[in-house]
Amino acid sequence: MKRMISLVLALMAAALLTPSLAAEPAAAQSKPAGARIEMGVGHFNRDGKAFHYWDKAAEIPAGCARCHAAQGVPEYLANGKNAPAKQVKNAYACTNCHADMLSYERHKVSKLTFASGLEVDAGLNDANLCMTCHQGRESTASVNKAIAGKALDTPDPALAFIHVHYFPAGATLFGTQAKVAYEFAGKTYDGRYKHPKQLDNCLACHDPHSGQAKVEKCDSCHTDKGDRIADYRSELKQSMDSLYAGIQQYAIKVGGVPLAYSSKASPYWYTDSNGNGVVDDDELKPTNSYKAYTPRLLQAVFNYTFLLRDPGAAFHNRSYAGQIVHDSLESLAASGQSGVNMKGRTRP
Structure with missing residues (x-):
């Protein structure tokens, strides 16, 4: 009898400690297979300039807010334009693409x-x-x-x-x-x-969060031979x-006037003052833009x-x-x- 009581108590404790699948929201159970977020890359690159260029500024200009503000995309989709946006240090928000964070439904874009x-x-x-x-x-x-x-x-x-x-x-x-x-x-x-129908969209070839190409998908058609x-x-x-x-x-x-390109800083195309074909460090300044x-x-x-x-x-x-x-x-x-x-x- 003591052994039976101990077993019942153990089962009750396990039931209390283990979350029930039935108790989970249905939307949470339907999370897309393979969806994952990798911090530090793509839309979640905390150190990248794309979402942190204005960290020291009061706001993001209206012309940049659509794609660089934490809530820029839904504002653009709703109004057809953006207002200047407050810069936040957590950068790109999930709700820029997702209209519902339980079902992960994306914003509707007809064109x-x-x-x-x-x-x-x-x-x-x-x-x-x-x-x-x-x-x-x-x-x-x-x-x-x-x-x-x-x-x-x-x-x-x-x-x-x-x-x-x-x-x-x-x-x-x-x-x-x-x-x-x-x-x-x-x-x-x-x-x-x-592309072939099954690959003729952005997400078939790219991870939506990191932007990385799904190279294994390419291999189905593009082999080393031929x-x-x-x-x-x-x-x-x-x-x-x-x-x-x-x-x-x-x-x-x-x-x-000699001209050279550098990827390091805007405006990218500079006067090549010494004519050596490249942009040297002392030439990499806005006042030296090509004119x-x-x-x-x-x-x-x-x-x-x-x-x-x-x-x-x-x-x-x-x-x-x-x-x-x-x-x-x-x-x-x-x-x-x-x-x-x-x-x-x-x-x-």
Whole structure:
């Protein structure tokens, strides 16, 4: 009898200490399989500039708040614009993407508007939500506005670098349907690049929290044998290297001032005072920003930076990426001042 009583008491204690699955909210039980948060990367990079650039400031400017404020995305989706936002040190909030933190339901986004003013619908809510931010902030239209009425090869101190901004993957994906990369007049460009249906959305290829590519998904189609994707990346890099060399030579011959790029700080393109081809530490300062742009140079620099800002361009839309770099090279070659030779180059 004593043994029976002890067993009953032990079972009662275990029942009290062990949470019941039946007592859990239904939404909590339906948490997506594999969903996880890794601090220090992507949207949760506590040390990254993207969400902490304004830690010492009173607020985040309205133009930046959509994608950098703790609650910027839902405000933009509700109002179509943002007001200046208070900077908080816990940075990007989960509720920027999730409308409900029990069910993990995402905000509803029926369509998105690119910086060009063009609207698209990716056909999937989550993809529209991702591209609400991952689309760039400048476009063909803003470059054309800056160079309107100016002689193509005449330096103009009123011209300044136009920065597309970081990770414009959605703009690459949709190509000419977005018109964010600079498209040259008289040329035709590819539109949306479509992957196989099961992989034709942002979250099929990227972790939503870290942004990291799900490489194992790529392996299902892109194998080591006969795979062309590595070649596409290599070809694009070679074309970009040629474009950078052409930009530098054109800047010297037409602008009379050497130009070099540095990823370390805005405005990224600096006067190469000593002409050694790189931005040295003493040249890396806002007052040394490049000031001898011509319209042709601005077009080329915009596209080169666009491709740098989307490191996955060869995957997102390789033909469109190839077209804009090819046309930028062709434009520089037409000046006769860049050293670019188009012989043997084929437009994608």
